Amino acid sequence: MIDPALRPAPHFPFSAVVGHDDLRLALLLNAVHPGVGGVLVRGEKGTAKSTAVRALAALLPGLRVVPGCRFGCAPEDPDAGCPDGPHPIGGTGEVRPAQLVELPVGATEDRLVGSLDLERALSEGVRAYQPGLLADAHRGVLYVDEVNLLHDHLVDLLLDAAAMGRAHVERDGVSVSHAARFLLVGTMNPEEGELRPQLLDRFGLTVEVRAARDVDTRVEVVRRRLAFEADATGFAAEWAGTEAETAERIAAAQQRVGSVRLDDRELRRIAAVCAAFDVDGMRADLVIARAATAHAAWRGADAVAEEDVRVAARLALPHRRRRDPFDEPGIDDQTLEEALRDAAQQLDPQPPDGGGGGAPDTQPEDLRDDAASPQQDGRDDGSAGPPPTATGDPAEPGEHPGDAGQARPAGDGPGRLAPPPASPFRARRLEVPGIGEGAPGRRSRARIDTGRVVRPSDATPLRAADVHLPATIVAAAPYQRARGRIGAGLRLRHDDLRHAVREGREGNLVLFVVDASGSMAARSRMGAVSGAVLSLLRDAYQRRDKVGMVTFRGLGAELVLPPTSSVPAAQARLGSMRTGGRTPLASGLLRARRALAAERLRDPRRRPLLVLLTDGRATIAARAGGDPVVDACRAAGLLAADGVHSVVVDCERGPVRLGLAGRIALAAGGPLVTLDELSADSVAGVVTTAVSA
Known part of the structure; x- marks a missing residue:
């Protein structure tokens, strides 16, 4: 049993979240099978995205860990490469709640993956590793709010660790690898910018959440929230039974998921659906297979069925259709049903019925009704365009006499819609002169925290990662005898510290x-x-x-x-x-x-x-x-x-x-x-x- 003193303060119950069925299901499927790859929650502000994620962690079963291990190794199967190891196999260990680790937008690389323990390195002369948030999140939940605002290099590190189940640290003279298996959940508001398609693909599932427009639903949301704020403990107690049932169901599904059968028939169905949507790579197939297996375990089945594939595809495919920034993410249910129906026909081909079906449409595409007439210039009203001017452009209202030969005066009324934009092209990099202060990006030169080190400075470093270690040692070395150094360790003073000046790219x-x-x-x-x-x-x-x-x-x-x-x-x-x-x-x-x-x-x-x-x-x-x-x-x-x-x-x-x-x-x-x-x-x-x- 988990010591009650270790339990966090009452939180809003997961079962009390109104609506958002897809969001709750996606989180539960990842809790059952962490190999699904996490959840990206897209939605407008104020839609309980963070509330649902934080509530999930309390439903996860308690973890048995090796006492004193900073990386949360399981006693029955400890990580062979654990920096705190080697650990003996077996033993009861100690029980602790599953961790919910939050990664803030302003986090640094050393806080995420860990870094050299500078205090021990300088005082004891040893290379010691200080774990980061990835180690804290092992076997728990790593939550990134506003993941689209996180620095790109941090997103890359985060998703690589989530995909491989391990974190690799090669920095500051430290080479460390440790297990980092966690449920990754990211939330974002699309109004504040999108993730790159390459990063979207690394999330297993995605969910779009919107506030309900139904009045009764909105009233129930407000009613429950006000009741929780008035008496959090009492509100949690009212839902304790439902929460316990959900937690037991998660634990049972986790035990069952390894034995769920995924036969060749359903594998072919998955492959056919992914091929129908023309998704890049094979990650979509793997994610759907794992999510379908988790869904079968969640509903208590022994084998994956078509309904499991349908649910998994609906959650795993929308963001993978977005290859270009101009593409909108998402799929509609009709398109998915058509893909599943075509996949079923491939699995069970029906003999031809000899029916009619009508004559094929042999009319050339450029002669169909929606084709534009050669005499039209693309105007909405379909009228023929005016004769070109001396510059080659059609005369428009308001042209000055020097601009066109057939000008007409223009008023200051509502005007007319601008013509559609020309075809987009690949732009060359625009670069602002000088060196900036380092807004996150990849364009102009700037001083940033994560770029390459260009020189040391005698400015006082703000944190351990900013210390230029070789320059600091060089500055302190000549004074060791005068400072009475005996044996190992380096005697430092504040004015010995040197700051690492880094240069990289910024956004404009x-x-x-x-x-x-x-x-x-x-x-x-x-x-x-x-x-x-x-x-x-x-x-x-x-x-x-x-x-x-x-x-x-x-x-x-x-x-x-x-x-x-x-x-x-x-x-x-x-x-x-x-x-x-x-x-x-x-x-x-x-x-x-x-x-x-x-x-x-x-x-x-x-x-x-x-x-x-x-x-x-x-x-x-x-x-x-x-x-x-x-x-x-x-x-x-x-x-x-x-x-x-x-x-x-x-x-x-x-x-x-x-x-x-x-x-x-x-x-x-x-x-x-x-x-x-x-x-x-x-x-x-x-x-x-x-x-x-």
């Missing part, structure tokens, strides 16, 4: 400021600009950057895309952008300045790069009676004074060119490139050239 904020007025409304121009933003956003997604977008038209400016790394959110915002009207250029730059100032408060280490796309023909001043162009130049100067790196893309076209964009670039202190140098295939190269000039 790329803010596009786009002129969406009538003079810029040509379809090919706006399509190329939108396509470039999406392309750079895809690159930012991979490099852990942020991208934002400000547009200005009519009487003001709008932040249509707040700084984000969420590709689906960006795609939706860009699709609703409108064009037409006059040109409040100064308002656009001032709105961008406010957006950057707000982001600087939230994330002061992330350096910005502003990209302005305009023809420079400002028609509305920022102040009453002011000159529009002068006000725009003043706004650009304010951005330069804030230390914002800017590049101005001159979109002016036609035989009459005023060169107003050049004045903006001069005031902003950034380079100017022409529209002829800007295309859907070269915008990233233009920006790269600009910032490195």
